[in-house]
Every structure is written in C-alpha cells, then in structure tokens.
Amino acid sequence: MTTAQATDTVDQQADFDAVVSAEGRIEPRDWMPDAYRATLVRQIAQHAHSEIIGMQPEANWITRAPSLRRKAILMAKVQDEAGHGLYLYGAAETLDVDRGELLDKLHAGRQRYSSIFNYPTLTWADVGAIGWLVDGAAITNQVPLCRCSYGPYARAMVRICKEESFHQRQGYELLHALSHGTPAQHAMAQDAVDRWWWPSLMMFGPPDDESSHSEQSMAWRIKRHSNDELRQRFVDICVPQAESLGLALPDPDLRWNEERGTHDFGEIDWSEFQQVLRGNGPCNEQRLDQRRTAHENGAWVREAAAAHAAKHSARTSDDAVSGTATGEGAMAG
Amino acid sequence: MNGATSTEGPLWEVFVRSRRGLSHTHAGSLHAPDATMALRNARDLYTRRGEGVSIWVVPATAVIASSPDEKDPFFDPAADKAYRHPTFYEIPEGVKHL
Amino acid sequence: MFLTGRAADAAVALGDDALVLSHRLGEWAGHAPMLEEEVALANIALDLLGQARFLYSLAGDEDELAYLREERAFRNAQLVERPNGDFASTIARQLYFSSYQELLYTELASAEGELAPLAAKAVKEVAYHRDHAVQWTLRLGDGTAESSRRMQAALTDLWRYTGELFDPVEGLPVDTAALREPWLASVSAVVRQATLTLPDGPDRSGWTAGGGRHGIHTEAFGRMIAEMQHLHRAHPGATW
Numbered sequence: 001m002t003t004a005q006a007t008d009t010v011d012q013q014a015d016f017d018a019v020v021s022a023e024g025r026i027e028p029r030d031w032m033p034d035a036y037r038a039t040l041v042r043q044i045a046q047h048a049h050s051e052i053i054g055m056q057p058e059a060n061w062i063t064r065a066p067s068l069r070r071k072a073i074l075m076a077k078v079q080d081e082a083g084h085g086l087y088l089y090g091a092a093e094t095l096d097v098d099r100g101e102l103l104d105k106l107h108a109g110r111q112r113y114s115s116i117f118n119y120p121t122l123t124w125a126d127v128g129a130i131g132w133l134v135d136g137a138a139i140t141n142q143v144p145l146c147r148c149s150y151g152p153y154a155r156a157m158v159r160i161c162k163e164e165s166f167h168q169r170q171g172y173e174l175l176h177a178l179s180h181g182t183p184a185q186h187a188m189a190q191d192a193v194d195r196w197w198w199p200s201l202m203m204f205g206p207p208d209d210e211s212s213h214s215e216q217s218m219a220w221r222i223k224r225h226s227n228d229e230l231r232q233r234f235v236d237i238c239v240p241q242a243e244s245l246g247l248a249l250p251d252p253d254l255r256w257n258e259e260r261g262t263h264d265f266g267e268i269d270w271s272e273f274q275q276v277l278r279g280n281g282p283c284n285e286q287r288l289d290q291r292r293t294a295h296e297n298g299a300w301v302r303e304a305a306a307a308h309a310a311k312h313s314a315r316t317s318d319d320a321v322s323g324t325a326t327g328e329g330a331m332a333g
Numbered sequence: 334m335n336g337a338t339s340t341e342g343p344l345w346e347v348f349v350r351s352r353r354g355l356s357h358t359h360a361g362s363l364h365a366p367d368a369t370m371a372l373r374n375a376r377d378l379y380t381r382r383g384e385g386v387s388i389w390v391v392p393a394t395a396v397i398a399s400s401p402d403e404k405d406p407f408f409d410p411a412a413d414k415a416y417r418h419p420t421f422y423e424i425p426e427g428v429k430h431l
Numbered sequence: 432m433f434l435t436g437r438a439a440d441a442a443v444a445l446g447d448d449a450l451v452l453s454h455r456l457g458e459w460a461g462h463a464p465m466l467e468e469e470v471a472l473a474n475i476a477l478d479l480l481g482q483a484r485f486l487y488s489l490a491g492d493e494d495e496l497a498y499l500r501e502e503r504a505f506r507n508a509q510l511v512e513r514p515n516g517d518f519a520s521t522i523a524r525q526l527y528f529s530s531y532q533e534l535l536y537t538e539l540a541s542a543e544g545e546l547a548p549l550a551a552k553a554v555k556e557v558a559y560h561r562d563h564a565v566q567w568t569l570r571l572g573d574g575t576a577e578s579s580r581r582m583q584a585a586l587t588d589l590w591r592y593t594g595e596l597f598d599p600v601e602g603l604p605v606d607t608a609a610l611r612e613p614w615l616a617s618v619s620a621v622v623r624q625a626t627l628t629l630p631d632g633p634d635r636s637g638w639t640a641g642g643g644r645h646g647i648h649t650e651a652f653g654r655m656i657a658e659m660q661h662l663h664r665a666h667p668g669a670t671w
C-alpha cells in the first residue's frame with residue numbers, strides 16, 4: 001500500500017465513523033471496513049435463512065388448520081416469511097454476495113439460522129405459541145434494527161416489522177381462543193406455551209458476558225441493545241400478556257422485582273441451547289434436509305427458466321411496457 | 334449492486350408507484366429468469382398488501398450509479414447554491430402570498 | 432339468507448373446486464423450486480381459499496361444509512384433487528383448471544344470479560392464475576430437454592381429468608359444455624407455443640359411475656380430506 005492509499009483509507013475510515021456515530025446510514029456503494037461488511041453479510045444471511053427455514057414448522061399445519069379462517073391466516077403468514085427471506089437476501093446482495101452462494105452455504109451447514117426453528121410443531125397450539133412468542137421475540141430483536149447503520153438492512157427491517165405485527169397478533173388471538181375454549185383446547189395451549197417459552201428466551205442469544213461479537217456490533221450500530229437487555233424487555237412484555245391469555249409461564253422463579261422495576265426469571269438451560277446450536281436439536285437435520293431437497297428438486301425448473309430466457313433474450317418481453325417506462329423516466333429526468 | 338447471474342437467475346431492481354400522483358420509488362430487489370417473470374414476482378412480493386398501482390423492474394446491471402468517490406465533485410456544487418431555495422430570500426414582514 | 436336447493440349445490444360445487452385446489456397448492460409451502468415461487472403459489476392458494484369461503488357462505492356455514500362432509504359429498508372436479516406431483520404437474524393442473532375457471536367465471540359474471548358478483552371479482556384473480564400457468568408452461572415446455580419432457584408428461588397425465596370440467600353443474604346458470612371449445616382453443620395455443628403437443632387420448636376415465644361432480648373421487652382425495660378434517664373433527668363443537 002502506498003502512502004497515498006494509506007491516507008485515503010484513514011480518511012475513509014474517519015468518514016465512515018462519522019456517519020455511523022451521527023446515526024447516519026451507510027449505503028451500498030460507500031466505503032466500509034471489510035470487517036463491517038463481513039459481519040453484516042453473516043448477520044443478514046443468518047436472518048434471511050431463519051425466515052425461510054422458519055416457514056417449515058408452521059407450514060406443517062397448513063393442511064390441518066381447523067377452520068378456513070385459520071387456514072387463510074396461516075398461509076398468509078408463512079408466505080410473509082418467504083417474503084421476509086427475499087427482502088433480506090436482497091439486502092445482503094447489496095454487499096456483493098450472491099443469493100445462490102448464501103443458499104449454498106446454508107445447505108452445506110456453513111451458515112446458521114435461528115435455533116428456534118429446530119423445535120417441532122406437535123399440535124395446532126404450537127402455531128399460536130410461535131406467533132405469540134417466537135414472532136414476539138423476533139419483533140423485540142428487530143424493531144431496534146430498523147435504525148441500524150446499514151441502509152438496505154434497516155429498510156428491509158422496516159418492511160418486515162410492519163408485517164410481523166400481524167404475525168404476533170394472530171398467534172395471540174389463536175392461543176386466546178384455545179385457552180378460553182374447551183378443556184382439551186386449553187390444555188393444548190398450555191402445553192405449547194410450556195414447550196416454547198424457554199426456547200423463545202434463548203432466541204436472544206447467550207448472556208452478555210459470553211456474547212463474543214457484541215461490543216463491535218454495538219459500535220457499528222448493527223446491534224442496538226445487548227442480549228440480556230432485550231430478553232428482559234421481552235419477559236416484561238410477556239408476563240401481563242400471559243395473564244390475560246389465562247395461561248401460565250413455566251417458570252416458578254418468575255416474579256416482579258419492585259426494586260429493579262422488572263421481572264426476575266429463572267435460570268436458562270444454556271446446555272440445551274448449545275446442544276441445539278451444535279446440531280442436536282430435535283429437528284436440525286429434518287429442516288436442513290427439507291430445504292436442500294426443495295432446492296435440488298427445483299434445479300431443473302430454474303435451469304429451464306434460464307434456458308428459456310437465453311433462447312428468447314433477443315425478443316423483448318411480450319408485455320413489459322418498456323416504452324412507457326423510459327418515456328416517463330426521461331420526463332422525470 | 335451485484336448483477337451476477339447465479340443459479341437463482343439475474344437480479345432485478347423493483348420500483349413501485351404506491352398510488353396515482355406519486356412517482357415510482359425503489360422497493361427492493363428480486364431474482365427472476367426474465368423481465369416477464371420479474372414483473373410477476375415483483376407484483377407478488379412487493380404489492381401483496383395493496384402497496385402499488387404500477388411496477389417497474391430494471392436489470393440490476395443496467396443501473397448506473399454515481400460513485401461515492403466522486404461524492405464531492407458530483408454533489409457539492411449543489412450544496413452552496415442556497416439561492417435555489419425560497420428560504421434564501423428575505424421578505425419584509427406582513428407581505429403575503431409570496 | 433342462504434341459497435337453497437340447486438343454487439346452493441352449485442355454489443358448493445364451485446367452492447369445493449376452489450378449496451381443494453387451494454389445499455393442494457398450500458402443500459407446496461416450503462417446497463417450491465425457488466423462493467419467489469413460494470410467494471406466487473401462496474397468492475394463488477389464498478385467492479382460491481377466499482373464493483371458496485365466499486361460495487360456502489352463500490350456502491351455509493363454511494367450516495361445516497369444509498370439515499364435516501364426507502368424501503362422497505364433495506362435488507369438486509377430480510382434476511383439482513390430483514396430487515401435486517412435480518412442478519410441471521402442478522403447472523399443468525393450473526393451466527387446465529384456470530383456463531376453465533376463467534371462462535366459467537366470465538360467463539357467470541354476466542349471467543343473472545347470486546354468483547355474479549363473486550364471479551366478477553374472481554375472474555380477475557383467475558386471469559392472473561392463468562397467466563402464471565401460461566408463463567411457466569412456456570418456460571418449461573421450451574426450456575431444457577428435461578423440462579420439456581416433464582411438462583409434456585404432466586399435460587398427458589392430467590388430460591383424462593379434463594373432460595369432466597365440461598359436464599353440467601346442477602343449478603349453475605352456465606352452459607358448461609359450451610366452454611369446451613374456447614377452452615380447447617386457448618389451451619392448445621399455449622401448448623403449441625410451448626413447443627409441446629396436446630394429448631390425444633381420452634379426456635375422461637371409462638367409468639359410468641361418473642366423476643367428482645357426482646361425488647366420485649380418486650383415492651388420493653380421501654387421504655387429502657382426512658388430513659384436512661381430522662383436527663376439526665377431533666374437537667366437536669369447538670371454536671378456533
């Protein structure tokens with residue numbers, strides 16, 4: 001590196017730091033530190049993977065939804081998750097990575113997705129528990145990211161958070177109906193909450209003193225609050241909601257702490273978290289397998305579309321009104 | 334923006350007019366094998382809650398962007414021409430409709 | 432109030448078509464050949480489910496109709512209950528059915544009757560479904576050797592379920608037999624453009640018991656509704 005280049009980088013770093021600390025947004029073509037780019041790619045890809053793997057546990061109930069209204073809601077929700085995946089892969093691609101490449105890494109087990117989706121949906125009530133708790137935890141995590149320093153990621157999060165609020169509400173409503181339904185339905189709802197509560201708390205990641213990347217990510221404004229902070233916020237939100245559901249949260253140590261002004265809650269079983277993370281969750285293999293199979297089974301379709309496009313690329317699209325678009329573009333100047 | 338044609342097909346940038354009277358704004362991107370499918374996919378992905386009345390799709394490779402390296406010569410000249418903005422001018426108090 | 436008699440039967444038959452096809456498309460969730468198609472297939476499934484719910488609501492309680500009737504009481508055409516198969520099979524089913532449904536709803540929209548408003552709205556949805564099927568038929572037919580082979584096989588396999596679409600639907604103010612000619616014209620134009628050929632075998636099975644419009648279904652259908660109905664039936668009288 002020449003001296004001139006070195007000075008350049010120093011200037012660029014200073015510009016970058018100034019934008020970030022002034023709560024400005026970094027945009028795709030701006031200079032950014034390599035480590036910032038790499039961290040973002042990893043974080044956004046993991047997030048995108050979680051959205052599309054997250055379709056599976058709920059899609060598991062589309063064909064069995066017990067009313068047509070619920071069937072429509074569930075289908076729309078699972079569809080939204082596919083959409084979220086697409087928004088996020090789009091954001092990642094502004095960082096000069098390719099979606100195909102990210103999917104390959106997911107399929108090869110070289111990039112992660114949220115461990116929560118390695119738990120099975122055993123009953124219909126699990127659909128409600130996922131909406132209320134899992135989407136709820138995701139929202140708690142994601143709302144602050146609407147203000148993260150990377151523009152495309154922040155914009156994707158704004159769109160996603162808008163859609164997520166329906167997800168959480170439908171889950172809550174579903175559980176409420178079960179909890180206030182027949183004794184069998186109530187028991188189903190309680191059982192689901194019993195199984196999903198602790199894994200939901202684990203969604204915020206390891207405790208602050210064991211979390212490795214946190215400090216740098218906070219400085220970069222691509223993480224805005226610590227894991228424990230967000231977890232605490234989530235618990236405080238859930239306790240009154242559980243009460244009005246008429247369902248108990250499965251934690252005997254859960255109680256209001258007057259002094260701290262928040263709830264105390266019990267010890268999380270981090271050995272389970274580590275196990276699931278390492279691939280030993282109940283559904284890790286199944287989820288990845290289904291994703292891989294869908295991708296492999298779709299290969300001939302994608303190849304056909306590409307071959308067709310190559311054959312017909314000389315011709316313009318039959319119905320794309322390109323004339324209108326360019327005309328107006330020119331007007332807008 | 335990355336325009337590589339991977340196994341996912343080429344990348345398209347999507348612009349949506351949210352309602353009549355407004356201009357198209359960038360909504361995001363997607364993959365599609367060709368322009369026709371890109372329009373369909375954009376309709377399904379970006380307007381399923383009634384967010385749009387018109388869509389443009391543009392191959393990502395066709396977008397020519399100003400480079401941030403030229404940031405200063407490109408945009409700075411516009412920054413010191415305050416006389417282009419109405420607030421530059423002082424108007425005696427009490428004068429209306431100006 | 433609810434429709435009764437034949438008018439109700441007609442609403443239920445069309446509702447059954449829409450529900451059953453929606454259910455089949457819903458089975459694709461998490462399995463589509465590309466992520467964009469997850470969104471597209473779900474959109475079509477949701478349109479159809481909306482149609483089914485509206486049609487059922489004209490004749491009675493939507494959940495009673497969907498969840499508490501036995502297999503033999505369903506009046507959907509057999510075509511829509513055929514298992515998804517590969518993506519080409521799903522597209523062939525979509526092409527055959529949406530082409531029919533578009534013609535049917537266009538007629539229905541201009542006919543007198545309670546179904547006209549639904550048909551007027553649904554015809555726009557269905558036009559989009561057909562467009563989706565057409566686009567994919569063209570790409571698979573005129574794509575690679577493998578896709579062309581698969582698309583041709585799918586069109587041929589499902590051909591024998593197409594004849595039934597033009598049988599009369601009791602209580603429906605549409606001459607369904609008259610739809611066959613325009614249907615054939617539009618489907619064969621697409622198939623030709625896709626560099627494929629329209630099958631020339633029989634367009635229905637040789638069994639006088641009839642087909643789906645008479646409550647005679649294929650074996651796969653029994654399993655499909657068993658899955659669809661079991662939870663609802665396991666909790667009689669419960670609300671969800």
Ligand SMILES: [Fe+2]
Pocket residue numbers: 051080081084160164
């Ligand atoms: Fe999501």
Ligand SMILES: [Fe+2]
Pocket residue numbers: 081135164167
């Ligand atoms: Fe969600």
